[in-house]
Amino acid sequence: MKRYSAFAIAREAARNHIGWGRAWAKRPPKKRYDVIIVGAGGHGLATAYYLGRNFGITNVAILEKGWLGGGNTGRNTTIIRSNYLQDPSAAIYEKARSLYETMSQDLNYNVMFSPRGLMMLAQTEHEVRGYERTAHANALQGVETEFISARRVKELCPIINIDGPRYPVLGALWQARGGTARHDAVAWGYARACSDMGMDILQQCEVTGVRQADGKVTGVDTTLGEIGCDKLGIVVAGHSGVLAGMAGFRLPIESVALQALVSEPIKPCMDVVVMANTVHGYMSQSDKGEMVIGGSADGYNNYTQRGSFHHLEHTVSALIETFPIMSRLKMLRQWGGIVDMTGDRSPILSATPLGNCFINCGWGTGGFKAIPGSGWGFAELMAKGQSPLCDAFGLNRFTEGRFVDESVAAGVAH
C-alpha cells in the first residue's frame, strides 16, 4: 500500500497523479475464509480491521451487496459523542470516541475527526436534572463532560438564542472532546487498511442464504457463489432481520426512516455541535460550510430511504427558534436512511443460537459515533467469545428484562 502523505501528493503532482493505485484491492472471492463479515458498512469494516489488528485474523472477507459504506455510514449527520448515561453505553461509545482521536494516524487516512465540542441543550427543568445526572455518571465512567450554564452556551455558540420564548436554554451538557468526522472517509479508511492486511472486500456480493450443519454456520450462498467460513459476523443494520431470517433466528428489531438535511454552504458561524432534544433537532456545520441537521425518526416501518416531510418541518421550525440566523438560509438537500431500532433502543452485539454466528445491529440512530468501539468489541467477541464492551448488549437481555435504556437521559437521538 502506498502511504498517504503530503510528500506523496507532491510526488504525484509532478506526474499528474497517475501513480495512485487502488485504495482497496479488487479480488475474486476465495472458497473459504476464517471469518466472513456480511456488511461493508463502518461497523463491518471496523470489525474486520480489529480482527486483523488485535487478533491477527486476516483471512477475512467482507461481503457487501451494494457498495462499501453505502448505507447509514454515508447517510448520517456524523456526530461523535460518548456522553451516555448507562455504563455499558458510555463504555462502548467512549471507546469509540477515543479511537476516533487517533483514527487518521492509525489508518493513514484522514477521517477529519474534529473534536470541536458538543452540547446537549437543557430546555426544561426536567432536562436540567437529567443532564446533571449524566454528568455525574460520566465523571465516574471516565467520560469528560460537564454541565454548563446558559451564558457559557452562548459564549461557545453565539448564534444560539438562549432566550427563546417557549424553551429558554437553561444550560447544557458539554462534551469538549465530542465532535464530528468525515463519514465516508471512515469507511474508506477502514476498507483500505483491511485490504492492506490481505482481507477481501467483495462489493456487489449479496448473501442469499446461510449454510448450516450441526447447529453451526458452514458458509454463505452469495450472488458470487458459495463461500465457506469458520465464523460468520452479520453487520447489516436495517437488513438484519432479513439475514437473521436466513440463519433461522428472530430479532427484536424494527426498521424505520430517519431523515436529515443540509443547508447551502455559508462561511463558518458555528464551531460546536448542538443538540436540542426537547424540540427534536440537532445541528453542526460541516467543513464545507453546510449546516447539517437531523431530527426524529418516523413512526412506522419503512425501507424506502424516504421519510415524511412533516418531521423535517418540525425540526426546521425548532432550529429557527434556537438559531434565528437559520431563517434566511436555504435547504439544499434532504435524505433518509433506514435505521434498525431495538426494543430498548440500544444495540445488539451478541452471539446467536448458531454457535459460530454473531450479530451486530440495532444501532438505531446512533451508529456512526460507535463505529470503532463497536468494531473493537465485536472483533473481540468474535475472536474470543466474550468481550466486556459487548457483555451488556446480548440478545438474552430481552428475555431477562435487563435493558440498556438511554431514553432516560435523551428522548431523541442522533
Add this chain to the structure above:
Amino acid sequence: MLILTCPYCGVSGEETEFHGGGEAHLKRFGPGASEADFESYLFHRENPKGVHFERWRHVNGCGKWFIAARDTATLQVFGTYPAQTTEPPQEIRDKITAARPGWRWRDFA
C-alpha cells in the same frame, strides 16, 4: 407522507392525523407465559421488507385504532380494517395476493 383511510369514519386523512402503533395481530402473553413467548410478544417483530400489517390510531380524528395492510418497501396500502379482529379480512388478503402473489406474513397468506 402517507394517506390512510380510517375504516371507522371513512376519512382519507394525512399521515399527520394518525399515529402509528407498530405490528398488528400480536397475541398477548401474560402471567404464566413461558419466557420465550413473553419475550417474543414484547420484542420479536416481523419487520418485513414488503407486506406488513400494522396498527394505526386516528388520533386527530375519531380516535379509533385500526389496522393497515401496507408494503414497507413501496408504501402501497392494500386496505385498512377495524382493530377488533385477530386476522386480516379475506377481501384484503385477496387484494394483496393480486398485487403480491406468494406473499406471506406470519401464518397469513
Add this chain to the structure above:
Amino acid sequence: MSTRLQTGGRLIDRNQRLSFTFNGTPMTGFAGDTLAAALLGNDQMLMGRSFKYHRPRGVVAAGPEEPNALVGLGQGPRFEPNQRATTTELFDGLSAISQNHWPSLNFDIGAVNNHLSKFFPAGFYYKTFMYPRAAWKHLFEPIVRHSAGLGKVTQPGDPDRYEHFYAFYDVVVIGGGVAGLQAALAAGHAGAKVLVMEQSAHWGGRAPVDGVEIDGKPAEDWVSATLQALEDMENVTLRSRLMGAGVYDHGYLLAYERVSDHRPGTAGPRHRLWRIRAGRIITATGAIERPLSFAGNDLPGVMLASAVRDYVVNWAISPGDRTVIVTNNDDAYRTALALQMAGLIVAAVIDARPTATGALPQAVRDAGIRVETGRGIAKVKGRARVEGVALCAQAGEGAVLEEIPCDVVAMSGGWSPVVHLWSHCGGKLTWDAAQAHFRPDPDRAPADQDGAPFVIAAGAANGHLQAADTLRDAAAAGQNAAVALGRDPADGTAARANAVAEEPLLPVWIMPQGAGPDLRSKMWLDYQNDVKVSDVQLAAREGYESVEHTKRYTTLGMATDQGKLSNINGLAVLSDALGSDIPQVGTTTFRPPYTPISMAAIAGEARGDTFLPLRRTPMQDWHDANGADFEPVGHWQRPYTFRRGGEDRAAAVKREITNTRTNVGLLDASTLGKLVVKGPDAGKFLDMMYTNMMSTLKPGRCRYGLMCDENGFLIDDGVVARLDDDTFLCHTTTGGADRIHAHMEDWLQCEWWDWQVYVANLTEQYAQIAVVGPKARALLENLGGMDVSAEALPFMGWADGTLAGHPVRIYRISFSGELSYEIAVPAGQGRALWDTLLAVGTQFGIMPYGTEALHVMRAEKGFIMIGDETDGTIIPQDLGLDWAISKKKDDYLGKRGQARSHMTDPDRWKLVGLETLDGGVLPDGAYAVAPGSNANGQRKTQGRVTSTYYSPTLGRGIAMGLVHKGPDRMGEELEFARTDGTMMRARIVDPVFYDKDGEKQNV
C-alpha cells in the same frame, strides 16, 4: 465585453429603468431583467469565485441550473447568501455582493489555491493533514473551513413573514412551458381540477426563444392564447413564481412560491410553501443543456449555447462581440442564427460531428457563418475572460490547428431532461442512447397508495426534445392523467408545432477525444465545486468505482446546483474510465428540493409565539399578572413559583412552603389529567390498568394507583375516585393525560374490545385547585355551601357540592402531607373560584404556590414523582410500593414483565431517603460510589440520587435515592461523587422525612 443591445428583449420593459448596486457599484437595468441579465448589461461578466480553487467565474446559464453566479442579496436582517443571479428578478434598489473571495472579487488571495491546484486533486485532504494530530482541529480544519463556505453568514431577526398553503388537486402540472400548458389544457378539458405552476415569472419556456411556430402562429402568440383559455376554465389554476420542490409518497407535492422576493418589504408573505395532495403529477419540467468538457471551459465568457440565446432574445444582452459556438448537435446552431439576427458576430461554429448536414447547420452556412465539423476546442485562451479558442481535431489529442479570437464561447453538449421530480419518490430512469441522456422509464413510475403510477413526465422532461413531439406527448399526458382519475376523455388533440427537423447528436464527453492529462486537468465538470475530468478519472483509478463513491470522493454534483449541469458528463467520464456502459454506472439519487428553498418557508407560521401550541389553564391570566416564573411542562406553562418584591426563586419557594405548612396554600392543579372511565366493565378494566385492585374501591372513596407498561415499568400514578358503580375518575400526571388516555384506548380497542367501557379525557373540562394547609378547612367553611368536616369528607374521600356558589367536586387527597382539598370546578368557573379563595383566604394568610414548592413538599413526605424517581426503567417494587401491587389479581399490565429474572433480582437498587451528614444538599443525579472498577474501567456505583432539595421545613438538605439493597441498610453511610471528583457523605434513612404517621393530612 458584454452589453445591452439597442433593440429587442422580449421580457424587458425599457420604459422602466431600475437602479441597483453590485459590490457597492451603482448600476441600472430594466424591469423584466434577471440580476444576471442586468449585470451582463453592465459588462459585469465576472460574478463569483469557485469553491475550492477560488477561480474567477462568470455566468454560464440563464436559469436554475446556474452554478457560478451566486450572490449575497439584501442587507442587514434581510441579507441572504447564495442567491442565483439567474433566477433573481431585478427590482429597484436591489443590492448584491459577490461571494467567496478576499479582499475583492477581482483580486482574491484565495486564488493562490488555483496555482497550487496540482497539489489539490480530488480527495487530497484524505491523504494529508494528519500530523501532528492536533493540527487538524487547530490548523488545517480552520483553513479549510474559511476557504470553503461560499456566502456570508445570515443575521438574526428576519423581518419577513412566511406561510403554508394546503391544496388539493386532481392534476398538478409542473412547468409552464408549452408542454405544461398543453398538458393542462388536455387535463382541464377532461374536467379535472388542475393546477399549473411555473417557477419563473414568465410562461412559455424555451419555445418563444427557439422560434417555434405552433398552430401556424409564433409560439409566443400560442402561449398567450392558451393562457387565456386556461384562465377561462374554472377548474384550472395558474400560478407563476411557484416551483415544484419535491415529490413525496402518496401524491404529496411540495411547491415553493416566491411571493415577494421581487418586491421585498411589500405586504404579504415573502415565501409560501404549498403542501399539495395531487391525484396525478405531470412533470413538464423541460430539459437542461449540458456543457462540453474542454480545457478552460470554466473561464468567464464560456456559456451554454441556449443561455447565450436567452440573453440575446429575452433581455437584449450581448454577452460579447465575437462568439464561437461549439456543439455536438443541431440545436446550438439556433444560437448562431439568434446572434447574427441581433447583429453580433459569430466567429465560427465548431461541430464535433464529422458532418453537419441538417437544416439548421445549412441555414447557418447560408447566413455566411463559418462551420467547422469534426473539430473541437483544444483550449480556451484567456485568464479572467475568454480571449479566444484553439481549434483542434475532435478525434485527436489536441494539436492546435488554428486560434480563433473571441470573447464568448457558446457550448452545447446536448440536452438532459429534468428528471428530478420524477425521481424523488422512486421513479426510475432509462438510458436513451440516441439522445445520450437519461429519461423517465414510464414502466417504473413512482407508485401511489394504490400502487398506481402517479407521476407522468411530459414533453422535453420525458425526452421529447422536438417541439412537435413535445406537444403530442404533453397532450397525451394531460389526457391520461385525467382519465386515470375517472374523468371522461375529452378533446386531447395536441397543438401542431412547426420546428426545423434536427439531426442526431454525437455524444461527446471529452474534447478532444484523446486529450492528455494536462488538458483533462483543465476540463471542468462541476464549476462550483471545482471538479474536473481528471478528478473523476483519479477516483475511478483509486477504486472509488460506484457513482456514489465518485460523487463523494470528488464532491461532483454536491454543490448548490446539485449537479444539474455536471451529473451526466461526470457519469460518462466515470463509465469511460471504468470501461462500462453509462446505464450500468447509473445515477446518484435525486433528492428534494429541486432548487434550494428557504428554511423559513419550511417552518411557515410556526415561529415565535406560534412556534408550538400553548395550553393555558383557566387561571393562567392570574399567574401572568402575579409574578409567576413559568416552567414548560409539555405544552403547558406552569408557575414554578410566584416571586414577591425582590425575592429570588429560592426565597420565594421557601416562603410558599412555610406558608402552606403553617397557614394555607393554593395550587393550580388544573393540568393534572382527568380521565373518566365508565361502563359495566370499568372496574375489571382498571384492575388490568393499575397494579392495585380498583374494582373493590367503594363509591365515594379515592385510591392511589400505579400504572405499568407490559415491561413492568412504572409509567404513571395518580388518585382514582369511584364516582358510582360504573364510573371512575382517574387522575394522571400532567404529562400523562394524553398519553394515558391513548394507552387506555389502545387496550380497550385492540385487546379487550368486547369489554363494555368508555374512556373520556376531561382534563380541560375542569379547573382543579388544591387548597392545602392546616387552615384549609377553615377557609372552605368560610366559603360556605358544603360540609367539609373530617366526618362528612374524610381523608381519601370525595364529595360533590357547592362552594361559594360554584358546583364543585372535592377530593380529600394530599400530595404535601397537609390537610388538603383538591377542588374540581367547571373550567369556566375556575378563575372565579380561584379569586374567591384568594379573597376570602387573606384572613388565613393564603398564598399561591408553584411546582417547586409542590415538589419539595412531596419529597419531604417521601412521595415519589413520576419522572424523578422513575425514568422508564423503574418498577414499583424498586420504590417500596409493593403495598400498591395487588397480590390477589391474576393479571395486570406489567405483572408478567415484573416476574422476569432481572426484575426479581435481589440486587436491584431500591428507594431510600438520604440525609447528608453536614446538612447540605446532595447534587441532583449524583451517584454513590462503590469500591473498585468494572471490566471497562468504570468506577463501580451502588446508588444514585433521584430527588434532592433544601427542605425549609426541616432546615436541611433532604434527598431520595435508589440504593443497592437500600432498605436493608438503614443508617449506613454512602459517599456520593460530585462531578469534580470530591465526595459528599450521606446516611441511608427512611424516605419519609415529615410527619411519618400522616397525622397532618388525616385530620
